[in-house]
Amino acid sequence: METPQQIRDRIVGAVAGLQVECLPNGAPAGVPSLLVGRSCFREVAIFLRDDPQLRLDYCSNVTGVDWPERTEKFKVRRQVGEVEKDVEESRVIPGCLEVVYHLYSMSLKHGPLVIRVRTGDRSADVSVPSLTPVWRACELQEREVFDLFGVHFDGHPDLRRILMWDGFVDHPMRRDYVEPDDYDYEPTPHDHVLDRALARAKPGEAGCGSGAR
Amino acid sequence: MVLTSLQEVYNWGRKNSVWPLQFGLACCAIEMIASTMARYDMARFGSEVFRPSPRQADLMIVSGTVTKKMVPQIVRLYNQMPEPKYVIAMGACAISGGPFKQGYNVLKGIDRFIPVDVHIPGCPPRPEALIHGLMTLQKKIGLQSLTGDDRPRHARADEPSEFPIPGHGEHDLIPPRNPGIWQAPVSPRLKPAG
Amino acid sequence: MMVTQRSSDEWDRPAPVAGSYAFVVGDDPEDPGSLLEVSMGPQHPSTHGVFRMDVVLDGETVVKLKPVFGYLHRNHEKIAENISYLGSMPYTDRLDYFCSLTNNWAYALAVEKLAGISVPERAEYLRVILSELTRLQNHVCLAGFLAQDMGASGTPLMYGFREREKILDLFESLTGARMMCNYMRFGGCRCDTPPGWLDEARAVVDSFPRFLHEFENLLSSNEILMSRTQGIGVLGKDLAVGAGITGPCLRAAGVDYDIRKVDGYGIYPRFQFRVPLGEHGDTYDRYMMRILEMHESLGILKQALDGIPEGPIIDPKAKLRGFRPKAGESYGRIEAPKGELGFYLISDGSPSPYRYRVRPPSLVNLTVLEDLCVGHNVADTVIILGSIDIVLGEVDR
Numbered sequence: 140m141e142t143p144q145q146i147r148d149r150i151v152g153a154v155a156g157l158q159v160e161c162l163p164n165g166a167p168a169g170v171p172s173l174l175v176g177r178s179c180f181r182e183v184a185i186f187l188r189d190d191p192q193l194r195l196d197y198c199s200n201v202t203g204v205d206w207p208e209r210t211e212k213f214k215v216r217r218q219v220g221e222v223e224k225d226v227e228e229s230r231v232i233p234g235c236l237e238v239v240y241h242l243y244s245m246s247l248k249h250g251p252l253v254i255r256v257r258t259g260d261r262s263a264d265v266s267v268p269s270l271t272p273v274w275r276a277c278e279l280q281e282r283e284v285f286d287l288f289g290v291h292f293d294g295h296p297d298l299r300r301i302l303m304w305d306g307f308v309d310h311p312m313r314r315d316y317v318e319p320d321d322y323d324y325e326p327t328p329h330d331h332v333l334d335r336a337l338a339r340a341k342p343g344e345a346g347c348g349s350g351a352r
Numbered sequence: 353m354v355l356t357s358l359q360e361v362y363n364w365g366r367k368n369s370v371w372p373l374q375f376g377l378a379c380c381a382i383e384m385i386a387s388t389m390a391r392y393d394m395a396r397f398g399s400e401v402f403r404p405s406p407r408q409a410d411l412m413i414v415s416g417t418v419t420k421k422m423v424p425q426i427v428r429l430y431n432q433m434p435e436p437k438y439v440i441a442m443g444a445c446a447i448s449g450g451p452f453k454q455g456y457n458v459l460k461g462i463d464r465f466i467p468v469d470v471h472i473p474g475c476p477p478r479p480e481a482l483i484h485g486l487m488t489l490q491k492k493i494g495l496q497s498l499t500g501d502d503r504p505r506h507a508r509a510d511e512p513s514e515f516p517i518p519g520h521g522e523h524d525l526i527p528p529r530n531p532g533i534w535q536a537p538v539s540p541r542l543k544p545a546g
Numbered sequence: 547m548m549v550t551q552r553s554s555d556e557w558d559r560p561a562p563v564a565g566s567y568a569f570v571v572g573d574d575p576e577d578p579g580s581l582l583e584v585s586m587g588p589q590h591p592s593t594h595g596v597f598r599m600d601v602v603l604d605g606e607t608v609v610k611l612k613p614v615f616g617y618l619h620r621n622h623e624k625i626a627e628n629i630s631y632l633g634s635m636p637y638t639d640r641l642d643y644f645c646s647l648t649n650n651w652a653y654a655l656a657v658e659k660l661a662g663i664s665v666p667e668r669a670e671y672l673r674v675i676l677s678e679l680t681r682l683q684n685h686v687c688l689a690g691f692l693a694q695d696m697g698a699s700g701t702p703l704m705y706g707f708r709e710r711e712k713i714l715d716l717f718e719s720l721t722g723a724r725m726m727c728n729y730m731r732f733g734g735c736r737c738d739t740p741p742g743w744l745d746e747a748r749a750v751v752d753s754f755p756r757f758l759h760e761f762e763n764l765l766s767s768n769e770i771l772m773s774r775t776q777g778i779g780v781l782g783k784d785l786a787v788g789a790g791i792t793g794p795c796l797r798a799a800g801v802d803y804d805i806r807k808v809d810g811y812g813i814y815p816r817f818q819f820r821v822p823l824g825e826h827g828d829t830y831d832r833y834m835m836r837i838l839e840m841h842e843s844l845g846i847l848k849q850a851l852d853g854i855p856e857g858p859i860i861d862p863k864a865k866l867r868g869f870r871p872k873a874g875e876s877y878g879r880i881e882a883p884k885g886e887l888g889f890y891l892i893s894d895g896s897p898s899p900y901r902y903r904v905r906p907p908s909l910v911n912l913t914v915l916e917d918l919c920v921g922h923n924v925a926d927t928v929i930i931l932g933s934i935d936i937v938l939g940e941v942d943r
């Protein structure tokens with residue numbers, strides 16, 4: 140199979156105006172992945188599936204990744220008064236949710252090609268096009284990403300919670316999810332569990348909270 | 353005198369035909385199946401008849417991880433079983449959440465909602481351990497008296513035989529535990545000030 | 547089982563979309579209320595765990611079927627993101643609790659790819675031996691459960707479990723546990739074989755064909771089994787590929803795709819074996835696929851047991867404590883007994899993975915459950931479900 144960079148060049152060459160970017164991968168045996176713009180995501184997917192040289196007819200793995208907002212610190216050389224100094228500056232990298240697809244070809248027996256798509260942010264603009272109409276293999280896994288990460292898939296035929304119950308409101312796989320505190324005292328070597336139980340325990344009602352959280 | 357021998361016959365009959373509910377939750381269920389198979393043969397202890405319906409079962413073996421999504425069903429099944437009924441918590445997960453204790457969807461012990469008679473530790477407990485747990489239960493049944501102050505739960509009119517079924521809230525079960533049957537044990541290290 | 551009667555128009559059905567996802571079932575507008583909704587599970591004797599199917603029936607015929615998941619969602623991924631890389635290894639045992647060793651291998655493979663660790667020869671051989679033994683015991687139990695679902699209560703399952711116990715004894719003497727082996731490590735395996743283990747394994751492998759022959763005589767041409775399974779739950783080639791079906795279910799549909807051949811991970815390219823393929827894609831083919839795969843596994847086992855060299859069991863350079871791979875990502879997949887089992891890891895250079903994801907074969911194989919069951923009798927759904935071979939620990943994780 141061609142390298143992801145070649146595939147990227149070919150996609151961009153075939154249809155003008157598609158946003159596809161090649162992201163490096165630091166692992167020794169890792170392959171780079173393609174970051175595709177949201178607007179043309181399904182087009183690119185259909186191209187990858189139908190292109191005679193690629194024929195990626197099998198979507199193996201679909202998963203979400205949560206990238207919360209983070210601040211990156213870096214040093215720049217600046218003129219401070221008379222002298223030039225290293226000044227520490229920081230930059231805020233906005234958070235987003237990412238969905239990663241691993242594609243293989245069953246007919247040509249090659250792969251994988253990793254494509255990924257990102258939402259605008261983590262709260263309001265969380266929809267991406269669904270690939271279930273392209274590969275049905277995505278159906279249940281996209282539902283899972285919806286459930287655990289809260290990514291909304293446009294065009295998914297049956298987008299409901301899959302693992303948690305329907306009335307559940309959180310998205311537990313997000314990095315900032317706080318699980319309900321239902322640790323009561325138990326014989327444990329972990330001091331932080333004890334501390335938590337101690338903080339909650341009120342005299343007379345040995346750790347029996349009510350309701351959620 | 354008459355009562356004592358009646359009690360003995362009654363207990364002897366009950367303890368040698370404990371019919372479990374055919375109900376597996378997770379990995380431990382496979383060991384439960386294995387213990388009914390030819391090599392371990394739970395039939396030697398009168399418990400080979402796994403009933404698919406709770407109405408015909410005496411014993412619920414909670415064999416595996418109890419998730420919060422599953423709790424209402426388990427309590428409902430327990431409520432549907434006729435008295436006298438017993439519960440074995442098989443495996444670390446059913447006892448306390450086990451390896452998955454940190455999970456947001458894992459109940460930290462089934463004894464928060466239904467009373468448990470025998471706990472079998474292990475992950476998974478070997479079939480021998482399950483059989484040992486069953487024998488412990490049989491011993492317990494054999495010692496139960498029909499009358500008197502130490503009579504078991506099912507022989508008391510004022511003790512409930514059904515327990516409230518928890519609901520699913522927005523973040524957790526409501527309530528997260530049943531204070532009527534489960535209280536957090538008090539630890540010497542855990543004395544809140546005042 | 548809970549039964550509720552509801553009229554057909556209450557049942558909201560997702561609108562079919564263009565593309566591969568189009569399956570429309572005709573309600574009977576003349577006779578509303580003729581449909582019966584049955585919720586099978588989560589406590590149901592033949593759903594193989596806490597799986598639930600919401601079935602809409604017209605008489606005995608399945609009109610609609612929706613699987614409901616999550617009753618065993620144990621938050622494996624979330625827990626793994628908070629503990630060290632090695633700390634997740636025992637959790638992988640509990641994914642597909644029939645096949646702990648193949649789960650170990652898939653995870654070890656993903657980490658080895660992430661950190662660029664090599665595996666010594668002897669460990670590679672042991673991995674092949676153990677995963678083929680795992681495949682044997684998984685398939686033999688599956689065949690037993692399948693017969694059980696058909697009403698052959700007891701005997702085939704007992705036979706299957708009898709053989710499984712022999713293999714579990716091998717696992718136990720090697721790893722210390724019957725089911726939760728926790729044996730593989732990044733860059734090798736945990737400990738070397740005890741003295742005489744390979745001979746014991748050889749004895750088990752040598753006696754297995756006799757059992758398999760008996761089992762096949764008992765079941766494979768059994769009239770009841772054939773009439774209950776042939777032509778039931780036919781899975782077409784295109785649907786199978788599009789829906790990402792893997793493992794024996796895919797090969798029963800006639801698609802030649804075995805990751806042991808395609809990726810050639812480990813040392814599989816050194817072994818001679820064939821990939822059995824089905825013709826009809828029905829339940830009988832899926833059953834036969836397991837039987838034929840067992841024959842091939844026995845062949846691989848013989849070759850591996852003959853060829854296993856002496857040597858170290860783990861790469862001395864591999865670090866178990868304080869293991870921090872460089873930032874990057876990797877996807878390691880193997881042909882587990884149930885299909886493609888993959889682990890997707892993202893490292894950010896810290897001691898625990900930034901993202902840890904299991905690609906569960908059982909979950910993805912359930913995508914087509916409705917397509918297979920619609921139009922058949924309700925009693926066939928449990929057989930079709932049994933032939934897909936799911937384990938709930940892996941479906942819900």
Ligand code: SF4
Binds near residue numbers: 444446
């Ligand atoms: S105790 Fe261990 S074997 Fe049993 S269900 Fe829990 S994780 Fe599985």
